[in-house]
Amino acid sequence: MALDTAPVRVGILGMGTVGQGTVRVLQRNADEIRRRVGRELRICHAAVRKPERLHGLELDARVSADPWAVVRDPDIDVVVEVMGGIDPARALTLAALESGKHVVTANKALLALHGNEIFAAAQARGLMVAFEAAVAGAIPIVKTIREGLAGNRIQSLMGIINGTSNYILTQMYRESWDFERALAAAQELGYAEADPSLDVDGGDAAHKITLMASVAFGIPVDFAHCHVEGIRHLQRQDVAFAAELGYRIKLLGITRRCDDGVELRVHPTLIPASHLLASVEGPFNAILVHSDAAGQSICYGRGAGGDPTASAVVADLVDVARTMTADPSNRVPHLAFQADALTALPLLPMAAVESAYYLRIEAANRPGVLAQVAAVLAAHGVSIEALIQRERLGAETVPIVLVLHRCREADLDAALVQMAQLPVIGGEVLRLRIENIDQQG
Ligand SMILES: NC(=O)C1=CN([C@@H]2O[C@H](COP(=O)(O)OP(=O)(O)OC[C@H]3O[C@@H](n4cnc5c(N)ncnc54)[C@H](OP(=O)(O)O)[C@@H]3O)[C@@H](O)[C@H]2O)C=CC1
Numbered sequence: 001m002a003l004d005t006a007p008v009r010v011g012i013l014g015m016g017t018v019g020q021g022t023v024r025v026l027q028r029n030a031d032e033i034r035r036r037v038g039r040e041l042r043i044c045h046a047a048v049r050k051p052e053r054l055h056g057l058e059l060d061a062r063v064s065a066d067p068w069a070v071v072r073d074p075d076i077d078v079v080v081e082v083m084g085g086i087d088p089a090r091a092l093t094l095a096a097l098e099s100g101k102h103v104v105t106a107n108k109a110l111l112a113l114h115g116n117e118i119f120a121a122a123q124a125r126g127l128m129v130a131f132e133a134a135v136a137g138a139i140p141i142v143k144t145i146r147e148g149l150a151g152n153r154i155q156s157l158m159g160i161i162n163g164t165s166n167y168i169l170t171q172m173y174r175e176s177w178d179f180e181r182a183l184a185a186a187q188e189l190g191y192a193e194a195d196p197s198l199d200v201d202g203g204d205a206a207h208k209i210t211l212m213a214s215v216a217f218g219i220p221v222d223f224a225h226c227h228v229e230g231i232r233h234l235q236r237q238d239v240a241f242a243a244e245l246g247y248r249i250k251l252l253g254i255t256r257r258c259d260d261g262v263e264l265r266v267h268p269t270l271i272p273a274s275h276l277l278a279s280v281e282g283p284f285n286a287i288l289v290h291s292d293a294a295g296q297s298i299c300y301g302r303g304a305g306g307d308p309t310a311s312a313v314v315a316d317l318v319d320v321a322r323t324m325t326a327d328p329s330n331r332v333p334h335l336a337f338q339a340d341a342l343t344a345l346p347l348l349p350m351a352a353v354e355s356a357y358y359l360r361i362e363a364a365n366r367p368g369v370l371a372q373v374a375a376v377l378a379a380h381g382v383s384i385e386a387l388i389q390r391e392r393l394g395a396e397t398v399p400i401v402l403v404l405h406r407c408r409e410a411d412l413d414a415a416l417v418q419m420a421q422l423p424v425i426g427g428e429v430l431r432l433r434i435e436n437i438d439q440q441g
């Protein structure tokens, strides 16, 4: 059969960081891409709300202020959605599919919340929704899981998947900055989302781990059951105590297949300082995959930025261009498993999770306190592995840091409720989870 050599006609929604990066990469590598695909990927129509922000980018395409003009353009084969947000991105994506266009998107929030609806609409029409750029920027983790590890039973994924929070935690460790100063620097450097609470409160990482869990385990997208904690409440002293104990604190997205279902969670986590993930610093991302045949694999790279994210957008465009004329049933399924083989495994509540823990307790500076704390923990079957207590001469309260052996989170929850009632405990107890990565799957 002769190869179709007509240009693939691309419409693009949004011309910000990722949109401009996509145009740059398509222009810079046009020859290389054409050699790979056998045809040109041509941006024919772009939705640009503020042309003055294009910084001299030359766009040889029709330009409309209204994104609907791109979606309704009958001369477009693929729509790239890099506007972000839910509305109108959701309606535009569904309308693009309705009118027979494939979609490439970097919008993790949209897919984490509305992915099931969007993938079903695409499936019903034999169209592709490609989303490599939505997870960990340049790192081809979706392709790795969906295709490279397709022969494996995947057991767990654990990733540093938010560059902003990783940069903040790195600066808190390396420079002893407090959270606020590190966040301001991350914003200045352009790592943070338009709304940085998505980065520092864990929402962005939760969107990404939710999508990865679906691709790894063949489950529908279920953001509502993802447990999410961010890093706002961490203090410099926690980063320092963790280092003293031989750990680094990272905001991790974790998903793990267990006997009773699937764990899906994002929270700051202590990991051994000697583990490869601990050395992932600044805005970089890395994902550790445990699978039965391959064992452990790590993917590392730039999780954000115009050109790195465009790398993933363009790779998706190449995939779409290569298979748009193929029988849809012969394409790689959106979520790695055939749509009728997705299984809604139960997503486990945090109470059912087992973990080791770090506790920081602000306690009265007087004898007998430790004994009371230990007694409460023991009453709930929770045992202490290590302890740091600093003398502060004359101070009313002192921090006590405990490392706890693995226990069920429900047991620790019950112990913390009881501990909060001890008159010697001042303020909230900080609880962080510890993943001793090398020792568990
Ligand atoms: N930046 C990054 O490193 C990464 C981003 N992503 C995702 O990529 C997407 C885009 O992010 P990014 O490029 O950083 O965002 P930007 O804010 O830089 O760009 C978004 C662009 O879309 C435009 N836009 C938004 N709404 C509309 C609308 N209704 N009509 C027309 N134009 C509109 C904006 O215009 P205006 O300027 O007028 O508001 C802006 O030019 C998001 O989903 C993000 O989560 C994914 C991975 C990495």
Ligand SMILES: N[C@@H](CCO)C(=O)O
Residues within 6 Å of the ligand: 136, 137, 161, 162, 163, 164, 165, 191, 192, 193, 199, 204, 303, 304, 305
């Ligand atoms: N704000 C995100 C961009 C990439 O999704 C981050 O910091 O990782």
